[in-house]
Amino acid sequence: MAKNNVLAIVLAGGEGKRLMPLTLDRAKPAVPFGGHYRLIDFALSNLVNSGYLRTIVLTQYKSHSLDRHIVQTWRMSANLGNYVAPIPAQQRQGKHWYLGSGDAVYQSLNAVRDEKPDYLVIVGADNIYRMDFSQMVESHIASGKPCTIAGIRQPIELSSAFGVIDQDGGDVKAFLEKPTHCEGLSDDPTKILASMGNYVFTTKDLIEALERDAANEDSAHDMGGDIVPYFVEHGGVNCYDFIDNEVPGATERDRDYWRDVGTLDAFYDAHMDLISVHPVFNLYNFEWPTYTKADAWLPPAKTTFNDADRRGVAIDSIVSNGVIISGGNVEHSILSPGTYVHSYSSVSESVLMHNTRIGRHTVVAKSILDKDVVVEENATIGVDPERDRARGFTVTESGITVVPKGSIVHP
Ligand code: ADQ
Known part of the structure:
Protein backbone atom coordinates (compact mmCIF):
# COMPACT_ATOMS: atom_id res chain seq x y z
CA MET A 1 0.00 0.00 0.00
CA ILE A 275 2.55 -13.62 -29.96
CA SER A 276 6.23 -13.89 -30.85
CA VAL A 277 7.92 -16.88 -29.21
CA HIS A 278 9.81 -14.62 -26.79
CA PRO A 279 7.72 -11.44 -26.54
CA VAL A 280 9.43 -8.34 -25.26
CA PHE A 281 6.33 -7.48 -23.23
CA ASN A 282 5.49 -10.37 -20.93
CA LEU A 283 1.75 -10.53 -20.26
CA TYR A 284 2.39 -13.48 -17.96
CA ASN A 285 4.01 -11.45 -15.17
CA PHE A 286 1.71 -12.44 -12.35
CA GLU A 287 3.58 -10.28 -9.86
CA TRP A 288 2.38 -7.10 -11.63
CA PRO A 289 -0.87 -8.24 -13.22
CA THR A 290 -2.81 -6.35 -15.83
CA TYR A 291 -6.44 -6.33 -14.76
CA THR A 292 -9.44 -6.18 -17.02
CA LYS A 293 -13.08 -7.13 -17.17
CA ALA A 294 -13.56 -10.59 -15.73
CA ASP A 295 -14.90 -12.84 -18.47
CA ALA A 296 -14.67 -16.01 -16.43
CA TRP A 297 -18.34 -16.67 -17.21
CA LEU A 298 -17.34 -17.27 -20.82
CA PRO A 299 -16.64 -20.90 -21.67
CA PRO A 300 -12.97 -21.81 -22.22
CA ALA A 301 -11.50 -21.70 -25.72
CA LYS A 302 -12.11 -24.83 -27.76
CA THR A 303 -10.61 -26.30 -30.90
CA THR A 304 -12.24 -28.93 -33.10
CA PHE A 305 -9.98 -30.86 -35.43
CA ASN A 306 -11.18 -31.38 -38.97
CA ASP A 307 -9.85 -34.71 -40.27
CA ALA A 308 -10.58 -33.93 -43.92
CA ASP A 309 -7.92 -31.23 -44.31
CA ARG A 310 -6.24 -31.54 -40.92
CA ARG A 311 -7.28 -28.14 -39.65
CA GLY A 312 -8.67 -26.96 -36.34
CA VAL A 313 -5.52 -25.64 -34.73
CA ALA A 314 -3.97 -22.43 -33.45
CA ILE A 315 -0.20 -22.00 -33.65
CA ASP A 316 1.80 -19.12 -32.10
CA SER A 317 -1.43 -17.38 -31.18
CA ILE A 318 -3.36 -15.90 -28.28
CA VAL A 319 -6.74 -17.59 -27.93
CA SER A 320 -9.15 -15.96 -25.48
CA ASN A 321 -12.07 -17.38 -23.54
CA GLY A 322 -15.20 -18.05 -25.52
CA VAL A 323 -13.33 -18.74 -28.78
CA ILE A 324 -14.21 -21.73 -30.96
CA ILE A 325 -11.84 -22.83 -33.71
CA SER A 326 -13.87 -25.41 -35.53
CA GLY A 327 -11.85 -26.94 -38.33
CA GLY A 328 -10.11 -23.68 -39.23
CA ASN A 329 -6.40 -22.88 -39.21
CA VAL A 330 -5.06 -20.02 -37.06
CA GLU A 331 -1.45 -18.88 -37.11
CA HIS A 332 0.33 -15.88 -35.58
CA SER A 333 -2.94 -14.26 -34.57
CA ILE A 334 -4.80 -12.85 -31.60
CA LEU A 335 -8.36 -14.08 -31.11
CA SER A 336 -10.46 -12.03 -28.71
CA PRO A 337 -13.33 -13.45 -26.65
CA GLY A 338 -16.25 -14.88 -28.58
CA THR A 339 -14.48 -15.30 -31.93
CA TYR A 340 -15.71 -18.21 -34.07
CA VAL A 341 -13.47 -19.65 -36.81
CA HIS A 342 -15.26 -22.08 -39.11
CA SER A 343 -13.96 -25.04 -41.17
CA TYR A 344 -11.56 -24.74 -44.11
CA SER A 345 -10.68 -21.17 -43.20
CA SER A 346 -7.21 -19.74 -42.72
CA VAL A 347 -6.43 -16.87 -40.34
CA SER A 348 -2.84 -15.64 -40.21
CA GLU A 349 -0.92 -12.65 -38.78
CA SER A 350 -4.18 -10.99 -37.76
CA VAL A 351 -5.86 -9.37 -34.79
CA LEU A 352 -9.51 -10.44 -34.37
CA MET A 353 -11.51 -8.46 -31.85
CA HIS A 354 -14.52 -9.63 -29.88
CA ASN A 355 -17.20 -11.78 -31.53
CA THR A 356 -15.75 -11.85 -35.04
CA ARG A 357 -17.17 -14.58 -37.25
CA ILE A 358 -14.91 -16.23 -39.82
CA GLY A 359 -16.90 -18.23 -42.35
CA ARG A 360 -15.96 -21.45 -44.15
CA HIS A 361 -13.41 -21.41 -46.97
CA THR A 362 -12.16 -17.93 -46.11
CA VAL A 363 -8.68 -16.42 -45.96
CA VAL A 364 -7.87 -13.71 -43.42
CA ALA A 365 -4.28 -12.42 -43.51
CA LYS A 366 -2.44 -9.39 -42.09
CA SER A 367 -5.67 -7.78 -40.93
CA ILE A 368 -7.18 -6.12 -37.90
CA LEU A 369 -10.88 -7.02 -37.67
CA ASP A 370 -12.77 -4.86 -35.18
CA LYS A 371 -15.57 -6.26 -33.01
CA ASP A 372 -18.52 -8.09 -34.59
CA VAL A 373 -16.99 -8.29 -38.07
CA VAL A 374 -18.38 -11.12 -40.19
CA VAL A 375 -16.22 -12.62 -42.93
CA GLU A 376 -18.70 -14.43 -45.15
CA GLU A 377 -18.13 -17.87 -46.63
CA ASN A 378 -15.55 -17.85 -49.49
CA ALA A 379 -14.44 -14.24 -48.74
CA THR A 380 -10.82 -13.10 -48.45
CA ILE A 381 -9.43 -10.12 -46.57
CA GLY A 382 -5.85 -8.83 -46.31
CA VAL A 383 -4.78 -10.76 -49.40
CA ASP A 384 -5.16 -8.05 -52.04
CA PRO A 385 -4.58 -4.52 -50.61
CA GLU A 386 -5.91 -2.77 -53.73
CA ARG A 387 -9.15 -4.69 -53.59
CA ASP A 388 -9.46 -4.04 -49.85
CA ARG A 389 -9.02 -0.29 -50.47
CA ALA A 390 -11.57 -0.40 -53.28
CA ARG A 391 -14.00 -2.04 -50.85
CA GLY A 392 -13.61 0.96 -48.54
CA PHE A 393 -11.33 -0.64 -45.92
CA THR A 394 -8.29 1.11 -44.52
CA VAL A 395 -4.93 -0.31 -45.59
CA THR A 396 -1.94 1.01 -43.62
CA GLU A 397 1.45 2.04 -44.99
CA SER A 398 2.89 -1.33 -44.08
CA GLY A 399 -0.04 -3.15 -45.75
CA ILE A 400 -2.31 -4.05 -42.83
CA THR A 401 -6.02 -4.09 -43.69
CA VAL A 402 -8.34 -2.71 -41.01
CA VAL A 403 -12.05 -3.56 -41.02
CA PRO A 404 -14.40 -1.38 -38.93
CA LYS A 405 -16.67 -2.69 -36.20
CA GLY A 406 -19.69 -4.63 -37.39
CA SER A 407 -18.69 -4.75 -41.10
CA ILE A 408 -19.57 -7.64 -43.32
CA VAL A 409 -16.80 -8.81 -45.64
CA HIS A 410 -18.43 -10.22 -48.75
CA PRO A 411 -16.77 -12.75 -51.09
P1 ADQ B 1 0.46 13.41 -26.75
O1 ADQ B 1 0.12 12.01 -26.40
O2 ADQ B 1 0.55 13.76 -28.19
O3 ADQ B 1 1.80 13.88 -26.01
P2 ADQ B 1 -2.04 14.42 -25.89
O4 ADQ B 1 -2.71 14.25 -27.19
O5 ADQ B 1 -2.33 15.63 -25.06
O6 ADQ B 1 -0.50 14.41 -26.03
O7 ADQ B 1 -2.38 13.11 -25.03
C1 ADQ B 1 -1.86 12.86 -23.72
C2 ADQ B 1 -2.90 12.10 -22.91
O8 ADQ B 1 -3.93 13.01 -22.60
C3 ADQ B 1 -3.55 10.94 -23.63
O9 ADQ B 1 -3.77 9.90 -22.71
C4 ADQ B 1 -4.87 11.50 -24.15
O10 ADQ B 1 -5.86 10.48 -24.19
C5 ADQ B 1 -5.17 12.54 -23.10
N1 ADQ B 1 -5.85 13.76 -23.58
C6 ADQ B 1 -5.57 14.50 -24.66
N2 ADQ B 1 -6.39 15.55 -24.75
C7 ADQ B 1 -7.21 15.47 -23.68
C8 ADQ B 1 -8.29 16.25 -23.19
N3 ADQ B 1 -8.66 17.34 -23.84
N4 ADQ B 1 -8.92 15.84 -22.08
C9 ADQ B 1 -8.54 14.74 -21.40
N5 ADQ B 1 -7.53 13.96 -21.80
C10 ADQ B 1 -6.87 14.33 -22.92
C11 ADQ B 1 1.92 13.72 -24.59
C12 ADQ B 1 2.83 14.79 -24.01
C13 ADQ B 1 4.24 14.64 -24.57
C14 ADQ B 1 4.73 13.22 -24.29
C15 ADQ B 1 3.75 12.22 -24.90
C16 ADQ B 1 4.12 10.78 -24.56
O11 ADQ B 1 2.30 16.09 -24.30
O12 ADQ B 1 5.12 15.59 -23.95
O13 ADQ B 1 6.02 13.05 -24.84
O14 ADQ B 1 2.44 12.43 -24.35
O15 ADQ B 1 3.27 9.89 -25.24
Whole structure:
Protein backbone atom coordinates (compact mmCIF):
# COMPACT_ATOMS: atom_id res chain seq x y z
CA MET A 1 0.00 0.00 0.00
CA ALA A 2 1.45 3.37 -0.98
CA LYS A 3 2.13 5.62 1.99
CA ASN A 4 1.69 9.09 0.61
CA ASN A 5 -1.56 10.94 0.22
CA VAL A 6 -1.95 10.69 -3.53
CA LEU A 7 -4.81 11.15 -5.95
CA ALA A 8 -4.27 9.75 -9.44
CA ILE A 9 -5.66 11.37 -12.58
CA VAL A 10 -5.80 9.50 -15.89
CA LEU A 11 -6.02 11.67 -19.00
CA ALA A 12 -8.35 9.70 -21.21
CA GLY A 13 -9.85 12.30 -23.49
CA GLY A 14 -7.61 11.74 -26.51
CA GLU A 15 -9.35 11.40 -29.82
CA GLY A 16 -6.98 8.88 -31.37
CA LYS A 17 -7.44 10.08 -34.96
CA ARG A 18 -4.49 8.04 -36.19
CA LEU A 19 -6.16 4.84 -34.96
CA MET A 20 -9.17 5.34 -37.23
CA PRO A 21 -11.31 3.34 -37.94
CA LEU A 22 -10.79 1.69 -34.51
CA THR A 23 -11.73 5.02 -32.89
CA LEU A 24 -14.80 5.63 -35.07
CA ASP A 25 -17.15 5.20 -32.16
CA ARG A 26 -14.92 4.78 -29.12
CA ALA A 27 -12.28 6.82 -27.31
CA LYS A 28 -8.68 5.73 -27.89
CA PRO A 29 -8.20 4.45 -24.30
CA ALA A 30 -11.18 2.10 -24.90
CA VAL A 31 -9.63 0.44 -27.95
CA PRO A 32 -9.33 -3.33 -27.32
CA PHE A 33 -5.78 -4.67 -27.00
CA GLY A 34 -4.17 -8.08 -26.59
CA GLY A 35 -7.31 -10.22 -26.76
CA HIS A 36 -9.38 -9.11 -23.79
CA TYR A 37 -7.83 -5.86 -22.51
CA ARG A 38 -8.51 -2.26 -23.39
CA LEU A 39 -5.66 0.25 -23.66
CA ILE A 40 -6.60 2.04 -20.43
CA ASP A 41 -6.24 -1.19 -18.42
CA PHE A 42 -2.46 -0.86 -18.53
CA ALA A 43 -2.38 2.62 -16.94
CA LEU A 44 -5.04 1.69 -14.36
CA SER A 45 -3.30 -1.59 -13.48
CA ASN A 46 -0.04 0.29 -12.97
CA LEU A 47 -1.79 2.68 -10.58
CA VAL A 48 -3.49 -0.09 -8.60
CA ASN A 49 -0.29 -2.18 -8.47
CA SER A 50 1.56 0.95 -7.27
CA GLY A 51 -0.88 1.13 -4.35
CA TYR A 52 -2.87 4.12 -5.64
CA LEU A 53 -6.52 3.27 -5.20
CA ARG A 54 -8.17 6.63 -5.68
CA THR A 55 -8.26 7.58 -9.35
CA ILE A 56 -10.30 9.89 -11.51
CA VAL A 57 -10.39 9.31 -15.25
CA LEU A 58 -10.99 12.40 -17.37
CA THR A 59 -12.98 11.51 -20.47
CA GLN A 60 -14.65 13.49 -23.20
CA TYR A 61 -14.48 12.09 -26.74
CA LYS A 62 -16.98 9.32 -27.58
CA SER A 63 -16.66 8.11 -24.04
CA HIS A 64 -19.62 5.76 -23.75
CA SER A 65 -17.79 2.43 -24.09
CA LEU A 66 -14.90 3.79 -22.02
CA ASP A 67 -17.25 4.83 -19.20
CA ARG A 68 -19.00 1.47 -19.35
CA HIS A 69 -15.70 -0.40 -19.22
CA ILE A 70 -14.45 1.63 -16.25
CA VAL A 71 -17.66 1.31 -14.30
CA GLN A 72 -18.02 -2.43 -14.98
CA THR A 73 -14.38 -3.41 -14.62
CA TRP A 74 -12.82 -1.01 -12.20
CA ARG A 75 -15.38 -1.00 -9.41
CA MET A 76 -13.48 -0.77 -6.17
CA SER A 77 -14.48 -0.87 -2.57
CA ALA A 78 -16.00 2.56 -1.99
CA ASN A 79 -16.45 1.55 1.65
CA LEU A 80 -12.67 1.62 2.00
CA GLY A 81 -12.49 4.98 0.24
CA ASN A 82 -11.13 3.43 -2.96
CA TYR A 83 -12.50 4.26 -6.38
CA VAL A 84 -11.84 4.66 -10.08
CA ALA A 85 -14.32 7.30 -11.22
CA PRO A 86 -14.80 8.49 -14.79
CA ILE A 87 -15.42 12.24 -14.97
CA PRO A 88 -16.83 13.44 -18.29
CA ALA A 89 -16.27 16.99 -19.52
CA GLN A 90 -18.82 19.05 -17.59
CA GLN A 91 -18.32 22.61 -18.80
CA ARG A 92 -17.68 23.75 -15.23
CA GLN A 93 -15.45 26.58 -16.38
CA GLY A 94 -17.17 27.96 -19.45
CA LYS A 95 -19.23 26.65 -22.31
CA HIS A 96 -16.55 24.63 -24.02
CA TRP A 97 -15.10 21.16 -24.09
CA TYR A 98 -11.65 20.60 -22.63
CA LEU A 99 -9.30 22.84 -24.56
CA GLY A 100 -6.28 20.66 -23.84
CA SER A 101 -5.10 18.14 -21.26
CA GLY A 102 -4.17 20.97 -18.82
CA ASP A 103 -7.67 22.41 -19.13
CA ALA A 104 -9.11 18.94 -18.47
CA VAL A 105 -7.30 18.86 -15.11
CA TYR A 106 -8.22 22.48 -14.39
CA GLN A 107 -11.90 21.80 -15.02
CA SER A 108 -11.76 18.81 -12.67
CA LEU A 109 -10.12 20.63 -9.75
CA ASN A 110 -13.32 20.36 -7.73
CA ALA A 111 -12.66 16.59 -7.43
CA VAL A 112 -9.08 17.36 -6.35
CA ARG A 113 -10.21 19.92 -3.79
CA ASP A 114 -12.72 17.43 -2.35
CA GLU A 115 -10.01 14.83 -1.91
CA LYS A 116 -7.22 17.13 -0.61
CA PRO A 117 -4.28 14.97 -1.74
CA ASP A 118 -0.71 16.17 -1.07
CA TYR A 119 0.41 14.87 -4.47
CA LEU A 120 -1.14 14.23 -7.83
CA VAL A 121 0.02 11.46 -10.14
CA ILE A 122 -1.19 12.33 -13.66
CA VAL A 123 -0.74 9.77 -16.42
CA GLY A 124 -1.89 9.19 -20.00
CA ALA A 125 -4.21 6.34 -20.93
CA ASP A 126 -2.77 5.24 -24.22
CA ASN A 127 0.51 3.45 -23.55
CA ILE A 128 1.48 -0.17 -22.96
CA TYR A 129 4.04 -0.61 -20.18
CA ARG A 130 4.57 -1.52 -16.55
CA MET A 131 5.62 1.12 -14.06
CA ASP A 132 5.62 1.51 -10.30
CA PHE A 133 4.53 5.13 -9.88
CA SER A 134 5.28 5.09 -6.14
CA GLN A 135 9.01 5.12 -7.00
CA MET A 136 8.43 8.23 -9.10
CA VAL A 137 6.55 9.85 -6.21
CA GLU A 138 9.52 9.09 -3.89
CA SER A 139 11.82 10.76 -6.42
CA HIS A 140 9.47 13.76 -6.57
CA ILE A 141 9.44 14.19 -2.80
CA ALA A 142 13.21 13.79 -2.52
CA SER A 143 13.76 16.42 -5.23
CA GLY A 144 11.77 19.10 -3.39
CA LYS A 145 10.53 20.36 -6.76
CA PRO A 146 6.85 21.10 -7.53
CA CYS A 147 6.80 18.99 -10.70
CA THR A 148 8.33 15.66 -11.77
CA ILE A 149 8.21 14.23 -15.29
CA ALA A 150 9.10 10.70 -16.34
CA GLY A 151 11.63 10.31 -19.17
CA ILE A 152 12.56 7.44 -21.46
CA ARG A 153 15.14 7.23 -24.25
CA GLN A 154 13.62 7.24 -27.74
CA PRO A 155 15.09 7.50 -31.27
CA ILE A 156 15.83 11.12 -32.20
CA GLU A 157 13.77 10.85 -35.40
CA LEU A 158 10.65 10.57 -33.20
CA SER A 159 11.33 13.88 -31.42
CA SER A 160 8.36 15.64 -33.05
CA ALA A 161 5.99 13.16 -31.34
CA PHE A 162 7.28 13.79 -27.82
CA GLY A 163 8.12 16.33 -25.20
CA VAL A 164 11.94 16.41 -25.26
CA ILE A 165 13.74 16.75 -21.94
CA ASP A 166 17.13 18.41 -21.46
CA GLN A 167 18.27 17.51 -17.96
CA ASP A 168 21.35 17.38 -15.78
CA GLY A 169 21.37 15.06 -12.76
CA GLY A 170 17.57 15.03 -12.68
CA ASP A 171 17.29 18.81 -12.94
CA VAL A 172 15.34 19.78 -16.08
CA LYS A 173 17.08 22.66 -17.90
CA ALA A 174 14.69 22.84 -20.84
CA PHE A 175 11.56 21.10 -22.11
CA LEU A 176 10.49 21.33 -25.74
CA GLU A 177 7.07 19.97 -26.70
CA LYS A 178 7.25 18.07 -30.01
CA PRO A 179 10.15 19.95 -31.61
CA THR A 180 10.88 19.44 -35.32
CA HIS A 181 14.62 19.69 -34.67
CA CYS A 182 16.59 18.95 -31.54
CA GLU A 183 19.96 17.69 -30.35
CA GLY A 184 20.61 14.11 -29.33
CA LEU A 185 21.93 13.04 -25.93
CA SER A 186 25.61 13.72 -25.25
CA ASP A 187 26.35 10.01 -24.68
CA ASP A 188 24.14 8.91 -27.62
CA PRO A 189 23.34 11.45 -30.37
CA THR A 190 20.83 9.02 -31.93
CA LYS A 191 18.55 9.27 -28.88
CA ILE A 192 16.53 11.86 -27.00
CA LEU A 193 15.08 11.71 -23.50
CA ALA A 194 11.34 11.78 -24.21
CA SER A 195 8.59 12.66 -21.77
CA MET A 196 6.33 9.65 -21.18
CA GLY A 197 3.42 11.99 -20.46
CA ASN A 198 3.45 10.88 -16.79
CA TYR A 199 3.68 13.57 -14.13
CA VAL A 200 3.80 13.98 -10.35
CA PHE A 201 2.85 17.36 -8.89
CA THR A 202 2.67 18.81 -5.44
CA THR A 203 -1.05 19.62 -5.41
CA LYS A 204 -0.97 23.23 -4.27
CA ASP A 205 1.68 24.13 -6.84
CA LEU A 206 -0.28 22.56 -9.69
CA ILE A 207 -3.50 24.32 -8.67
CA GLU A 208 -1.68 27.66 -8.73
CA ALA A 209 -0.10 26.91 -12.12
CA LEU A 210 -3.43 25.80 -13.64
CA GLU A 211 -5.19 28.94 -12.39
CA ARG A 212 -2.52 31.13 -13.96
CA ASP A 213 -2.64 29.11 -17.17
CA ALA A 214 -6.43 29.40 -17.37
CA ALA A 215 -6.11 33.17 -17.36
CA ASN A 216 -3.47 33.13 -20.11
CA GLU A 217 -5.12 33.62 -23.49
CA ASP A 218 -1.97 32.63 -25.37
CA SER A 219 -1.88 29.18 -23.78
CA ALA A 220 -3.13 26.00 -25.48
CA HIS A 221 -3.77 24.69 -21.92
CA ASP A 222 -1.80 21.54 -22.59
CA MET A 223 0.13 19.59 -19.92
CA GLY A 224 3.19 19.04 -22.11
CA GLY A 225 3.01 22.25 -24.15
CA ASP A 226 2.19 24.72 -21.38
CA ILE A 227 2.17 23.41 -17.80
CA VAL A 228 5.53 21.61 -17.77
CA PRO A 229 7.31 24.58 -19.49
CA TYR A 230 5.71 26.86 -16.87
CA PHE A 231 7.32 24.84 -14.09
CA VAL A 232 10.71 24.84 -15.85
CA GLU A 233 10.53 28.65 -15.44
CA HIS A 234 8.83 28.67 -12.01
CA GLY A 235 10.04 26.37 -9.24
CA GLY A 236 11.86 23.80 -11.33
CA VAL A 237 11.15 20.34 -12.73
CA ASN A 238 12.60 17.02 -11.59
CA CYS A 239 13.21 14.31 -14.19
CA TYR A 240 12.58 10.69 -13.18
CA ASP A 241 14.38 8.29 -15.50
CA PHE A 242 12.18 5.28 -16.32
CA ILE A 243 15.29 3.10 -16.48
CA ASP A 244 15.47 3.40 -12.65
CA ASN A 245 11.97 1.95 -12.23
CA GLU A 246 11.84 -1.58 -10.89
CA VAL A 247 8.71 -3.66 -11.17
CA PRO A 248 8.43 -7.10 -9.55
CA GLY A 249 8.66 -9.98 -11.99
CA ALA A 250 10.02 -7.84 -14.86
CA THR A 251 12.48 -9.53 -17.19
CA GLU A 252 15.66 -7.94 -18.55
CA ARG A 253 13.85 -7.67 -21.89
CA ASP A 254 10.66 -5.99 -20.77
CA ARG A 255 11.82 -3.79 -17.89
CA ASP A 256 12.15 -0.75 -20.16
CA TYR A 257 9.25 -1.64 -22.49
CA TRP A 258 7.00 1.32 -23.23
CA ARG A 259 4.93 1.64 -26.39
CA ASP A 260 2.76 4.36 -27.76
CA VAL A 261 0.28 2.37 -29.84
CA GLY A 262 -1.20 5.52 -31.34
CA THR A 263 -0.92 4.48 -34.99
CA LEU A 264 -2.43 1.41 -36.66
CA ASP A 265 1.01 0.06 -37.57
CA ALA A 266 2.36 0.53 -34.02
CA PHE A 267 -0.83 -1.06 -32.66
CA TYR A 268 -0.41 -4.05 -34.98
CA ASP A 269 3.33 -4.41 -34.26
CA ALA A 270 2.70 -4.44 -30.49
CA HIS A 271 0.26 -7.32 -31.05
CA MET A 272 2.73 -9.25 -33.17
CA ASP A 273 5.24 -8.86 -30.35
CA LEU A 274 2.77 -10.42 -27.89
CA ILE A 275 2.55 -13.62 -29.96
CA SER A 276 6.23 -13.89 -30.85
CA VAL A 277 7.92 -16.88 -29.21
CA HIS A 278 9.81 -14.62 -26.79
CA PRO A 279 7.72 -11.44 -26.54
CA VAL A 280 9.43 -8.34 -25.26
CA PHE A 281 6.33 -7.48 -23.23
CA ASN A 282 5.49 -10.37 -20.93
CA LEU A 283 1.75 -10.53 -20.26
CA TYR A 284 2.39 -13.48 -17.96
CA ASN A 285 4.01 -11.45 -15.17
CA PHE A 286 1.71 -12.44 -12.35
CA GLU A 287 3.58 -10.28 -9.86
CA TRP A 288 2.38 -7.10 -11.63
CA PRO A 289 -0.87 -8.24 -13.22
CA THR A 290 -2.81 -6.35 -15.83
CA TYR A 291 -6.44 -6.33 -14.76
CA THR A 292 -9.44 -6.18 -17.02
CA LYS A 293 -13.08 -7.13 -17.17
CA ALA A 294 -13.56 -10.59 -15.73
CA ASP A 295 -14.90 -12.84 -18.47
CA ALA A 296 -14.67 -16.01 -16.43
CA TRP A 297 -18.34 -16.67 -17.21
CA LEU A 298 -17.34 -17.27 -20.82
CA PRO A 299 -16.64 -20.90 -21.67
CA PRO A 300 -12.97 -21.81 -22.22
CA ALA A 301 -11.50 -21.70 -25.72
CA LYS A 302 -12.11 -24.83 -27.76
CA THR A 303 -10.61 -26.30 -30.90
CA THR A 304 -12.24 -28.93 -33.10
CA PHE A 305 -9.98 -30.86 -35.43
CA ASN A 306 -11.18 -31.38 -38.97
CA ASP A 307 -9.85 -34.71 -40.27
CA ALA A 308 -10.58 -33.93 -43.92
CA ASP A 309 -7.92 -31.23 -44.31
CA ARG A 310 -6.24 -31.54 -40.92
CA ARG A 311 -7.28 -28.14 -39.65
CA GLY A 312 -8.67 -26.96 -36.34
CA VAL A 313 -5.52 -25.64 -34.73
CA ALA A 314 -3.97 -22.43 -33.45
CA ILE A 315 -0.20 -22.00 -33.65
CA ASP A 316 1.80 -19.12 -32.10
CA SER A 317 -1.43 -17.38 -31.18
CA ILE A 318 -3.36 -15.90 -28.28
CA VAL A 319 -6.74 -17.59 -27.93
CA SER A 320 -9.15 -15.96 -25.48
CA ASN A 321 -12.07 -17.38 -23.54
CA GLY A 322 -15.20 -18.05 -25.52
CA VAL A 323 -13.33 -18.74 -28.78
CA ILE A 324 -14.21 -21.73 -30.96
CA ILE A 325 -11.84 -22.83 -33.71
CA SER A 326 -13.87 -25.41 -35.53
CA GLY A 327 -11.85 -26.94 -38.33
CA GLY A 328 -10.11 -23.68 -39.23
CA ASN A 329 -6.40 -22.88 -39.21
CA VAL A 330 -5.06 -20.02 -37.06
CA GLU A 331 -1.45 -18.88 -37.11
CA HIS A 332 0.33 -15.88 -35.58
CA SER A 333 -2.94 -14.26 -34.57
CA ILE A 334 -4.80 -12.85 -31.60
CA LEU A 335 -8.36 -14.08 -31.11
CA SER A 336 -10.46 -12.03 -28.71
CA PRO A 337 -13.33 -13.45 -26.65
CA GLY A 338 -16.25 -14.88 -28.58
CA THR A 339 -14.48 -15.30 -31.93
CA TYR A 340 -15.71 -18.21 -34.07
CA VAL A 341 -13.47 -19.65 -36.81
CA HIS A 342 -15.26 -22.08 -39.11
CA SER A 343 -13.96 -25.04 -41.17
CA TYR A 344 -11.56 -24.74 -44.11
CA SER A 345 -10.68 -21.17 -43.20
CA SER A 346 -7.21 -19.74 -42.72
CA VAL A 347 -6.43 -16.87 -40.34
CA SER A 348 -2.84 -15.64 -40.21
CA GLU A 349 -0.92 -12.65 -38.78
CA SER A 350 -4.18 -10.99 -37.76
CA VAL A 351 -5.86 -9.37 -34.79
CA LEU A 352 -9.51 -10.44 -34.37
CA MET A 353 -11.51 -8.46 -31.85
CA HIS A 354 -14.52 -9.63 -29.88
CA ASN A 355 -17.20 -11.78 -31.53
CA THR A 356 -15.75 -11.85 -35.04
CA ARG A 357 -17.17 -14.58 -37.25
CA ILE A 358 -14.91 -16.23 -39.82
CA GLY A 359 -16.90 -18.23 -42.35
CA ARG A 360 -15.96 -21.45 -44.15
CA HIS A 361 -13.41 -21.41 -46.97
CA THR A 362 -12.16 -17.93 -46.11
CA VAL A 363 -8.68 -16.42 -45.96
CA VAL A 364 -7.87 -13.71 -43.42
CA ALA A 365 -4.28 -12.42 -43.51
CA LYS A 366 -2.44 -9.39 -42.09
CA SER A 367 -5.67 -7.78 -40.93
CA ILE A 368 -7.18 -6.12 -37.90
CA LEU A 369 -10.88 -7.02 -37.67
CA ASP A 370 -12.77 -4.86 -35.18
CA LYS A 371 -15.57 -6.26 -33.01
CA ASP A 372 -18.52 -8.09 -34.59
CA VAL A 373 -16.99 -8.29 -38.07
CA VAL A 374 -18.38 -11.12 -40.19
CA VAL A 375 -16.22 -12.62 -42.93
CA GLU A 376 -18.70 -14.43 -45.15
CA GLU A 377 -18.13 -17.87 -46.63
CA ASN A 378 -15.55 -17.85 -49.49
CA ALA A 379 -14.44 -14.24 -48.74
CA THR A 380 -10.82 -13.10 -48.45
CA ILE A 381 -9.43 -10.12 -46.57
CA GLY A 382 -5.85 -8.83 -46.31
CA VAL A 383 -4.78 -10.76 -49.40
CA ASP A 384 -5.16 -8.05 -52.04
CA PRO A 385 -4.58 -4.52 -50.61
CA GLU A 386 -5.91 -2.77 -53.73
CA ARG A 387 -9.15 -4.69 -53.59
CA ASP A 388 -9.46 -4.04 -49.85
CA ARG A 389 -9.02 -0.29 -50.47
CA ALA A 390 -11.57 -0.40 -53.28
CA ARG A 391 -14.00 -2.04 -50.85
CA GLY A 392 -13.61 0.96 -48.54
CA PHE A 393 -11.33 -0.64 -45.92
CA THR A 394 -8.29 1.11 -44.52
CA VAL A 395 -4.93 -0.31 -45.59
CA THR A 396 -1.94 1.01 -43.62
CA GLU A 397 1.45 2.04 -44.99
CA SER A 398 2.89 -1.33 -44.08
CA GLY A 399 -0.04 -3.15 -45.75
CA ILE A 400 -2.31 -4.05 -42.83
CA THR A 401 -6.02 -4.09 -43.69
CA VAL A 402 -8.34 -2.71 -41.01
CA VAL A 403 -12.05 -3.56 -41.02
CA PRO A 404 -14.40 -1.38 -38.93
CA LYS A 405 -16.67 -2.69 -36.20
CA GLY A 406 -19.69 -4.63 -37.39
CA SER A 407 -18.69 -4.75 -41.10
CA ILE A 408 -19.57 -7.64 -43.32
CA VAL A 409 -16.80 -8.81 -45.64
CA HIS A 410 -18.43 -10.22 -48.75
CA PRO A 411 -16.77 -12.75 -51.09
P1 ADQ B 1 0.46 13.41 -26.75
O1 ADQ B 1 0.12 12.01 -26.40
O2 ADQ B 1 0.55 13.76 -28.19
O3 ADQ B 1 1.80 13.88 -26.01
P2 ADQ B 1 -2.04 14.42 -25.89
O4 ADQ B 1 -2.71 14.25 -27.19
O5 ADQ B 1 -2.33 15.63 -25.06
O6 ADQ B 1 -0.50 14.41 -26.03
O7 ADQ B 1 -2.38 13.11 -25.03
C1 ADQ B 1 -1.86 12.86 -23.72
C2 ADQ B 1 -2.90 12.10 -22.91
O8 ADQ B 1 -3.93 13.01 -22.60
C3 ADQ B 1 -3.55 10.94 -23.63
O9 ADQ B 1 -3.77 9.90 -22.71
C4 ADQ B 1 -4.87 11.50 -24.15
O10 ADQ B 1 -5.86 10.48 -24.19
C5 ADQ B 1 -5.17 12.54 -23.10
N1 ADQ B 1 -5.85 13.76 -23.58
C6 ADQ B 1 -5.57 14.50 -24.66
N2 ADQ B 1 -6.39 15.55 -24.75
C7 ADQ B 1 -7.21 15.47 -23.68
C8 ADQ B 1 -8.29 16.25 -23.19
N3 ADQ B 1 -8.66 17.34 -23.84
N4 ADQ B 1 -8.92 15.84 -22.08
C9 ADQ B 1 -8.54 14.74 -21.40
N5 ADQ B 1 -7.53 13.96 -21.80
C10 ADQ B 1 -6.87 14.33 -22.92
C11 ADQ B 1 1.92 13.72 -24.59
C12 ADQ B 1 2.83 14.79 -24.01
C13 ADQ B 1 4.24 14.64 -24.57
C14 ADQ B 1 4.73 13.22 -24.29
C15 ADQ B 1 3.75 12.22 -24.90
C16 ADQ B 1 4.12 10.78 -24.56
O11 ADQ B 1 2.30 16.09 -24.30
O12 ADQ B 1 5.12 15.59 -23.95
O13 ADQ B 1 6.02 13.05 -24.84
O14 ADQ B 1 2.44 12.43 -24.35
O15 ADQ B 1 3.27 9.89 -25.24
